[in-house]
Amino acid sequence: xxxxxxxxxxxxGSVAVLGCAATLVLTALSDNIVFFYSxxxxxxxxxxxxxxxxxxxxVEAGSVTKSPDGQVTRFKVTxxxxxxxxxxxxxxxxxxxxxxxxxxxxxxxxxxxFAAREILAKHDENYMPPEVAKALKDSGQWKDGKK
Amino acid sequence: MSAHAVYVMSAYLVxxxxxxxxxxxxxxxxxxxxxxxxARGLERKK
Amino acid sequence: xxDLHFLANPARFRRFSQRVLPSLAFATVLMLAVGLYMAxxxxxxDYQQGDTVRIMFxxxxxxxxxxxxxxxxxxxxxxxxxxxxPLAALMARASAPVGAGFCAVCLLTGALWGRPxxxxxxxxxxxLTSMLLLFFLYLGHIALSRAYxxxxxxxxxxxxxALVGVINLPIIKFSVDWWNTLHQPxxxxxxxxxxxxxxxxxxxxxxxxxxxxxFVLLVLLRTDTEIDRRRLENAELQA
Numbered sequence: 001x002x003x004x005x006x007x008x009x010x011x012x013g014s015v016a017v018l019g020c021a022a023t024l025v026l027t028a029l030s031d032n033i034v035f036f037y038s039x040x041x042x043x044x045x046x047x048x049x050x051x052x053x054x055x056x057x058x059v060e061a062g063s064v065t066k067s068p069d070g071q072v073t074r075f076k077v078t079x080x081x082x083x084x085x086x087x088x089x090x091x092x093x094x095x096x097x098x099x100x101x102x103x104x105x106x107x108x109x110x111x112x113x114f115a116a117r118e119i120l121a122k123h124d125e126n127y128m129p130p131e132v133a134k135a136l137k138d139s140g141q142w143k144d145g146k147k
Numbered sequence: 148m149s150a151h152a153v154y155v156m157s158a159y160l161v162x163x164x165x166x167x168x169x170x171x172x173x174x175x176x177x178x179x180x181x182x183x184x185x186a187r188g189l190e191r192k193k
Numbered sequence: 194x195x196d197l198h199f200l201a202n203p204a205r206f207r208r209f210s211q212r213v214l215p216s217l218a219f220a221t222v223l224m225l226a227v228g229l230y231m232a233x234x235x236x237x238x239d240y241q242q243g244d245t246v247r248i249m250f251x252x253x254x255x256x257x258x259x260x261x262x263x264x265x266x267x268x269x270x271x272x273x274x275x276x277x278x279p280l281a282a283l284m285a286r287a288s289a290p291v292g293a294g295f296c297a298v299c300l301l302t303g304a305l306w307g308r309p310x311x312x313x314x315x316x317x318x319x320x321l322t323s324m325l326l327l328f329f330l331y332l333g334h335i336a337l338s339r340a341y342x343x344x345x346x347x348x349x350x351x352x353x354x355a356l357v358g359v360i361n362l363p364i365i366k367f368s369v370d371w372w373n374t375l376h377q378p379x380x381x382x383x384x385x386x387x388x389x390x391x392x393x394x395x396x397x398x399x400x401x402x403x404x405x406x407x408f409v410l411l412v413l414l415r416t417d418t419e420i421d422r423r424r425l426e427n428a429e430l431q432a
Contacts, residue, residue, distance in 0.1 A: 007275045015356055022360045026371075034373040035318035056373060093312030094151075095241060103375055120311045125380040127246060128390035129237035151245045151309040158248040158302040159233070162255070165301075166407065169294045173411055177418040184425055 036103045039082035049110050055084060056103040056122065064098055077102060077114070088116040095121035202280045203420045210413040217410045224403040231396035239393065246393065248306040253381070254401035255299040256324070258408050260362055262292025263327060265412075266334060267359035270352030280416070282348035283423060285355065286338055287415035291408060293331035300328060311375060319368035320376035323361055330358035344426065 026033065036056035037045065047053060055077060063076035073088045075098075086104055096102060101122030106115045128136075232250035239246035266285055273281040303321070304314040315321065338344075338351035369378045381387045387394055 004275060011271055011275055011356060015359065018357060019360050022364070026364070030372060033319050035316065035375050036373050038373070056375075093310070095310050095312075097241075100241070118312075120313055120316065120375055122375055123241060123310055123377055125377045125383075126388045127239050127242075127249070127380065127393045129392055130240040131237075132390050132392075133240035151243065154305045154309050155233075155244055155247050158251060158305040161301045161305070162251045162298045165294050165298050166404075169291060169411055170407075173415050173418065177414060177421075180418050180421045180425060184421055184428075187425070187428055189424060189428055 038079040039077060039084045040079055042084065042108075043082050047108060050107050052105065052107050052117075054103055054105045055086075055114060056101065057084075059096065059098050059100055059102050061098045077104065084114050085112070086114045086116050088119055090119075092119055093121040095123055097121075100124075202278070203283065206280055207417060207420060210417050214410065214413055217406060217413070221403065221406040221410055224399070224406060228396070228400045228403045232400055236396045237392050242310055245306060245309050248302050249393075250396055250400045251404075252299060252302040252306055253397060254404040255295045255302065257401060258404055259292055259296035259299050259324075259327060259331075260365060262288055262295060262408065263330065263355070263358065263362060266292065266355040270355035273348060273352045274356070282345070282352070283419040284412065284416045285334075285348065285351060287419045288412045289331055289334045289338065289351070291411045291415065293328065293335065295404070295408065296324070296328045296331055300324060313375075316375050318374040318376055319372045320365065320374045323365045323368050326361055327358075327365060330354065330361060334358075344423070 036054035037047075039055065039057055042055060057077040057079045060076040060078045060083060063074075065074050066072065071089055073092060075086055075088075076083050077086055078084075086106075088104065088106075096119060101124060103120040103122055104114060104116035105118040105120075108114050228250075232247055236247070236250075238244045265288055269278075269281040269285040269288070272278040273285070300321075303324075307316070308314045334351045334354050337354055338347040340350065341347040366379075368374060369376055380389050381394070381397070389397065
């Protein structure tokens with residue numbers, strides 16, 4: 001083996017070993033790397049009340065209600081499998097809309113209602129002008145933002 | 148432009164400052180190194 | 194003899210870069226003018242995000258170039274460590290700050306996009322965190338390559354860092370698929386084709402091509418300078 005060959009294999013081998021190590025570490029830590037849990041995961045995990053975490057999903061269409069003074073918003077977050085009731089006091093981000101993604105940070109109350117302290121809007125990967133979106137909706141070709 | 152124009156404009160400004168700064172500093176370094184080479188009598192080889 | 198070998202490739206590189214740099218600069222300026230018109234005036238607002246979507250036209254190409262730049266560093270690192278290519282170390286020194294610059298643009302414009310759309314400048318989700326890590330890898334590369342008295346040792350240490358850090362690239366790309374993130378999934382490079390309407394996709398690709406030219410321009414220009422600088426250092430050593 002020429003020295004060049006040897007160095008080539010050494011470099012390729014080291015990168016492969018490091019890649020495997022990184023994969024193992026990231027797989028082991030994947031529960032901590034996720035930014036939020038879905039309602040289904042929350043149901044599986046039995047998270048104790050008052051523990052802070054983030055929950056993400058879609059704002060269920062038609063579920064948003066506001067208190068008369070407009071300060072308190074109640075809505076449901078769904079992953080189409082399970083649904084969690086959320087209550088939030090404060091200003092909502094612009095992109096907070098029914099049917100759109102949302103990430104809420106807060107904790108579950110003993111009544112099973114998620115009390116959110118912070119709401120982040122999640123937008124999907126579709127970009128188009130308003131006329132196109134309208135035309136798609138009118139012709140019934142609208143696909144849901146999420147699979 | 149909408150109410151968020153300030154974010155859009157700052158984003159383009161940030162890009163201009165960083166990328167423009169890179170270009171200006173690259174040109175300045177090139178000229179400085181060339182001057183130092185010339186001062187040592189080492190003209191650039193074509 | 195060794196000195197001649199060192200100059201062989203750099204000399205050819207220099208002839209090449211001097212021939213292309215003027216037309217490259219001209220093309221970049223021209224494309225940037227058209228690109229900015231498309232990005233800021235001609236393209237339509239997004240149905241959800243309105244005009245804020247225009248940040249995408251600098252944010253996304255910067256992210257691509259920051260990642261491509263690191264892939265370049267890794268390739269140059271391998272070519273230095275394995276084949277001892279004389280130009281690789283100089284080009285790596287020249288391109289690391291360029292990649293870091295594009296990475297900074299990506300992070301900052303992302304923050305300015307996140308605040309109005311998500312409601313936060315920054316969150317520690319997997320995509321944003323791995324992109325920040327990329328920026329620190331760039332800084333580490335720049336620092337390592339300058340950390341030794343003999344530049345060759347710095348070049349090799351930085352090359353090793355570039356190869357180690359290349360593992361971060363697939364993590365950045367697939368972070369949005371592997372873990373729940375606040376950042377949305379891929380829109381352009383994805384199975385099933387882009388999910389961006391052509392009226393927004395074309396300005397995006399145009400700006401990507403423009404910034405790519407700027408990236409190449411900066412790397413060629415700075416590599417040229419690094420060749421001169423190395424000659425200067427060699428002359429000082431001999432003096």
